[in-house]
Every structure is written in structure tokens, then in C-alpha cells.
Amino acid sequence: MKARVLRIGLPLLVLALVLVAWDLAVRGFAIPAYVLPGPGLVLATLVADAELLWQSLLVTLAITVQGFLLAAVGGIALAIAFNQWRLIEYSFYPYAVILQVTPIVAVAPLLLIYLPQPMAVLACAWIVAFFPVLANTTLGLNSVDHNLIALFDLYKASRWQVLWNLKLPAALPQILAGLRIAGGLSLIGAVVAEIAAGSAGAGSGLAYRIAESGYRLNIPRMFAALLLLSAAGVVIFFLLSGLSHLALRRWHESAIRQER
Amino acid sequence: MSGQGQGRAVVSLRSVNKTFDSGTVALDGFDFDVNPGEFVSLLGPSGCGKSTALRIIAGLSSASSGTVEWCADAAPAGGIHSIADSNSSSNSNPSPNKISFVFQEPTLMPWANVAANVRLPLKLAHIDQAHITGAVNRALERVGLAEFADSYPRELSGGMRMRASIARALVTEPQLLLMDEPFAALDEITRFKLNNDMLSLWQELRRTVIFVTHSVFESVFLSQRIVVMTPRPGRVFADIAIPAPYPRDEHFRTSAEYAGYCRTVSAALTQATAGGEL
Ligand SMILES: Nc1ncnc2c1ncn2[C@@H]1O[C@H](COP(=O)(O)OP(=O)(O)OP(=O)(O)O)[C@@H](O)[C@H]1O
Numbered sequence: 129m130k131a132r133v134l135r136i137g138l139p140l141l142v143l144a145l146v147l148v149a150w151d152l153a154v155r156g157f158a159i160p161a162y163v164l165p166g167p168g169l170v171l172a173t174l175v176a177d178a179e180l181l182w183q184s185l186l187v188t189l190a191i192t193v194q195g196f197l198l199a200a201v202g203g204i205a206l207a208i209a210f211n212q213w214r215l216i217e218y219s220f221y222p223y224a225v226i227l228q229v230t231p232i233v234a235v236a237p238l239l240l241i242y243l244p245q246p247m248a249v250l251a252c253a254w255i256v257a258f259f260p261v262l263a264n265t266t267l268g269l270n271s272v273d274h275n276l277i278a279l280f281d282l283y284k285a286s287r288w289q290v291l292w293n294l295k296l297p298a299a300l301p302q303i304l305a306g307l308r309i310a311g312g313l314s315l316i317g318a319v320v321a322e323i324a325a326g327s328a329g330a331g332s333g334l335a336y337r338i339a340e341s342g343y344r345l346n347i348p349r350m351f352a353a354l355l356l357l358s359a360a361g362v363v364i365f366f367l368l369s370g371l372s373h374l375a376l377r378r379w380h381e382s383a384i385r386q387e388r
Numbered sequence: 389m390s391g392q393g394q395g396r397a398v399v400s401l402r403s404v405n406k407t408f409d410s411g412t413v414a415l416d417g418f419d420f421d422v423n424p425g426e427f428v429s430l431l432g433p434s435g436c437g438k439s440t441a442l443r444i445i446a447g448l449s450s451a452s453s454g455t456v457e458w459c460a461d462a463a464p465a466g467g468i469h470s471i472a473d474s475n476s477s478s479n480s481n482p483s484p485n486k487i488s489f490v491f492q493e494p495t496l497m498p499w500a501n502v503a504a505n506v507r508l509p510l511k512l513a514h515i516d517q518a519h520i521t522g523a524v525n526r527a528l529e530r531v532g533l534a535e536f537a538d539s540y541p542r543e544l545s546g547g548m549r550m551r552a553s554i555a556r557a558l559v560t561e562p563q564l565l566l567m568d569e570p571f572a573a574l575d576e577i578t579r580f581k582l583n584n585d586m587l588s589l590w591q592e593l594r595r596t597v598i599f600v601t602h603s604v605f606e607s608v609f610l611s612q613r614i615v616v617m618t619p620r621p622g623r624v625f626a627d628i629a630i631p632a633p634y635p636r637d638e639h640f641r642t643s644a645e646y647a648g649y650c651r652t653v654s655a656a657l658t659q660a661t662a663g664g665e666l
């Protein structure tokens with residue numbers, strides 16, 4: 129109970145201290161708002177521009193969620209295909225790695241040339257989010273207790289029975305860990321692509337707002353948009369952690385509370 | 389009482405050799421027959437190939453050379469080289485497989501509760517639901533876990549997990565029950581308790597049991613016959629009958645007769661390990 133209070137109380141205390149220090153610094157040194165706005169001004173901007181920022185948030189979130197879902201389905205499906213057919217794994221795994229190691233910031237401008245802008249942003253979100261799902265699911269599918277495999281073998285389980293009744297449930301913790309990473313990454317992918325597209329000026333997502341405000345030296349709005357982006361990231365993280373906890377709470381070490 | 393007799397062997401291994409890709413010769417010239425309804429133990433030092441032999445008998449691994457023959461009642465379903473497929477009509481028998489295996493670890497699926505774990509073999513064989521429920525309840529009752537059907541493996545003690553594992557092996561009503569040091573990780577009290585339970589189960593069901601252990605005391609208490617193996621490469625060093633009558637209980641465990649058998653088997657094991665002749 130006491131640990132719980134500290135876990136929640138201490139970060140809040142740190143936040144309060146930082147906000148006070150920030151505010152004092154801005155007032156004390158009379159820093160102009162176009163260099164560093166105070167926390168009060170950022171909050172006021174958030175309220176004043178609420179409608180515009182909210183619309184932009186929805187655009188970015190829609191892309192993020194779509195990218196995430198595509199990455200989840202694609203990553204899990206490809207991992208299953210790799211696991212079931214060795215030849216597919218040999219053929220495609222190197223390219224999955226190449227896709228992953230190439231910096232997305234460098235790829236985004238290219239995608240923007242070949243794809244319509246919303247598609248390019250979605251593709252970016254998908255590319256960055258996809259690999260952790262693939263890698264984690266592959267690891268999970270391959271690390272099933274070999275005695276359980278022998279047991280399924282003994283009872284002459286079919287390939288699909290082994291996959292459905294053994295490998296997928298056994299891989300669930302790793303799959304969920306992959307999804308948790310992918311959630312954050314798809315937001316990053318969407319933001320990177322929006323920023324890259326920003327100069328083209330066609331988008332209206334939050335990251336586009338940040339870039340646009342930057343050109344106009346509307347620093348308070350930059351901060352307000354940034355705040356919303358972080359909040360979106362945190363919400364995504366907690367949603368996926370909650371999902372993971374819900375799915376694993378009965379049996380997996382990571383989710384059970386040990387009774388002493 | 390032991391050795392041959394009582395009709396055809398349930399499973400019969402002839403000069404079986406098992407050499408792994410690494411070059412390790414686990415078994416060499418291994419001859420082994422098991423009679424119907426018999427409780428036989430494989431006893432030998434660690435690494436002598438007991439598990440390897442059991443896996444070959446289960447059809448989970450194949451011999452490098454030599455022959456393995458199963459009688460029709462105990463052939464692994466679609467086993468690697470089962471010779472016993474002429475006897476068909478498997479639909480009269482609800483068992484998906486005539487062989488069950490109990491591993492050294494409980495080997496339960498942690499994401500499934502006890503009932504779901506025990507149900508697994510029947511589910512894999514597409515047995516109809518009505519039959520499954522009854523069979524699962526019966527198996528759980530036999531091992532005294534009926535109350536824990538809804539518990540998850542992590543909520544059970546080590547001994548209870550092992551019993552769940554045994555229930556899963558029994559649920560198919562196998563003709564041949566293979567057990568690979570199932571109680572090795574348990575404390576002595578639990579182990580004695582499970583040994584007693586094991587014997588009453590065996591007397592009730594009269595299935596053939598091959599029990600791997602490296603405990604002389606356990607093997608003497610349980611078995612009608614003990615096959616002592618040599619260190620790697622494993623082969624049969626001695627085949628010792630334990631003609632003491634069943635039921636065997638705590639009284640037997642403390643009797644001079646029991647101690648005498650233990651001495652004999654222990655001596656054989658020592659000699660086998662030292663590489664001497666009997
Ligand atoms: N898959 C494998 N690949 C290579 N060598 C193996 C394999 N499985 C077993 N062996 C080797 O075969 C020998 C016999 O192993 P096995 O597991 O049958 O011994 P065991 O009698 O069951 O020992 P224990 O009592 O410790 O369980 C060992 O030397 C082991 O190293």
C-alpha cells in the first residue's frame with residue numbers, strides 16, 4: 129500500500145517541481161513566449177486551439193491505429209508462415225530485417241514520392257511497427273517446451289492443432305510484448321512520415337501541426353501539440369499493457385501477483 | 389512370474405541401437421520385452437539411455453538399428469514402424485492412442501486449467517464432447533484432483549501437478565503407460581504417497597507400465613520386474629524379478645523381504661556401473 133502511494137506520488141511530485149521551476153524560470157528571466165512559453169501559456173493554447181488540435185490528433189491516431197493493426201496482423205501472420213514453412217522464412221526473413229534496419233526517416237521521403245500522402249504515412253507507421261511483432265512472435269513460436277511438443281506428437285496432433293493449441297498460446301506473452309512495442313512505434317512512424325510530408329503541406333495530423341507551428345514561430349502551439357502526442361503515446365502504452373495483463377493474468381509469471 | 393510367458397509381448401525391442409547425430413551411442417544391443425499387464429522398471433545410472441529407450445518405445449524417436457515391435461493393442465497411433473496395423477476397427481476403442489507418456493516434469497500447459505490439460509489428448513483425437521467430460525472427470529477422480537479441475541498449474545503443488553500429468557496420461561485409457569522418472573523431483577513423503585497411489589491405480593486398471601527410475605527403493609517397491617541397465621551405451625545388465633505379492637503397502641516398505649530385494653538390486657546396479665559381470 130505504501131509502495132503504491134510512492135509509485136504514484138513521487139512522479140507527480142517531480143512533475144510539480146519541474147512545472148514550478150519552468151514557470152519561475154520563464155518569469156524570472158523574462159523569456160519571451162516565442163523562445164520558451166511558460167506552462168500556463170501552453171495550457172491556455174491547448175484550450176484555445178482545442179478544436180484544431182483535436183482534429184489533428186484524430187488524424188494522427190487514425191493512422192497510428194491502422195498502422196498498428198496492419199502491423200499486428202501482418203507480423204503475426206508472417207511469423208506463422210515462417211514457422212510453418214521453412215522456405216518462406218529463408219526467402220523473406222533477410223528482407224524483413226533490411227526493412228527494419230533502414231532508418232525510417234530516410235525512407236519516408238521516398239514513400240511520399242511513390243504513394244499518395246495518407247498511404248505513405250500509413251506505410252511508414254506499418255514498417256516501423258511490423259518488425260517487433262514479427263520478431264517477438266517468431267521467438268515465441270520457436271520456444272515451446274520440447275516435452276509438450278513430444279506430447280502433441282505422441283497424440284498425433286496435426287500441424288494446425290499444434291499451432292492452434294500449443295504454439296500460439298505458448299507464444300502469447302511474446303506476441304503481446306511485441307504488440308506493446310509496436311503500439312509506440314506505429315505512433316513514431318506516423319509522426320516521422322507526417323513531419324517528412326510537412327513541407328509538402330498536404331497533411332493535417334498533429335506532427336504536421338508541430339512542423340507548421342515551427343515555421344510560424346507559434347511555439348506555444350508546438351508545445352501543446354507535443355503534449356497531446358505524448359499523451360496519445362502514454363494512452364496507447366497503457367491500453368496495450370492492460371490488454372496484455374488481461375490475457376495473461378491467470379497463468380503467466382509477468383502478470384500474476386504472487387501471494388505470499 | 390516374470391520374463392516370457394503370458395502370451396505375446398506388448399512391446400519387444402531386439403538389438404536396438406541408438407546413435408545420435410552428435411556421435412553419442414545411447415543404446416547398443418538393447419533387448420527388452422514387456423508382457424501384458426506387467427509393471428516393469430528400467431533402472432540405471434544417469435545418462436545410460438533410459439529416456440532414450442522410453443522415447444523409442446513411445447514412437448517419439450526411432451532406433452538407429454534393430455527392431456521394435458508393438459502388439460496390436462499397444463501400437464503408437466500411426467507409429468514409425470508399427471507392424472500391427474492389420475487389426476483395424478479403432479472406432480470400437482475410444483482411445484486416441486494406446487500409449488501414454490508421463491514426463492519427468494509435469495509438462496502441463498500453463499495457460500490451461502487442470503481439466504483442459506487432462507482433456508487435451510481426447511480433444512486432439514476429436515472425441516465427442518459427451519464422452520470427454522465423463523472421461524476427464526473419471527481421470528481426475530482417480531488421481532484425487534476432482535476439486536482442482538478449474539485450477540491453473542501454477543496454483544498447484546509439485547505433487548499435484550504430477551498427478552494432473554498422470555491423469556492426462558490415464559484419460560485415454562492407454563494399454564501401455566510409460567513413465568520417465570515421474571517422481572524424481574518430489575520430496576520423499578509425496579513420493580511415497582504417489583508410489584502408493586500408483587500401485588493402487590495399477591492394480592485397479594491392470595495396464596502395462598514401464599517405469600523409469602534411478603531409485604533402487606522406488607523400483608523394488610513398485611515393480612514385478614526390474615531391468616538394470618549398464619552405463620552408456622545402455623544395454624540390459626540384469627533382469628530381476630520381484631515376486632512379492634500385491635497389494636504392497638507401508639508394511640512391505642519396512643519388511644526384511646523388501647530390504648533383501650533392495651540389496652540384490654543395489655548390488656546389480658553397482659556391478660553394472662562398475663562394468664563387471666553378474
Ligand atoms: N537429442 C539428443 N542428442 C544427442 N544426444 C542425446 C540426445 N538425447 C540424449 N542424448 C545422449 O544419450 C545418452 C542417454 O541419454 P538419456 O536421456 O536416455 O539418459 P537417461 O538414462 O534418461 O539419463 P537420466 O537418468 O539422467 O535422465 C546421454 O549421454 C545423452 O547425452
Ligand SMILES: [Mg+2]
Nearest residue numbers: 438439440568
Ligand atoms: Mg532421462
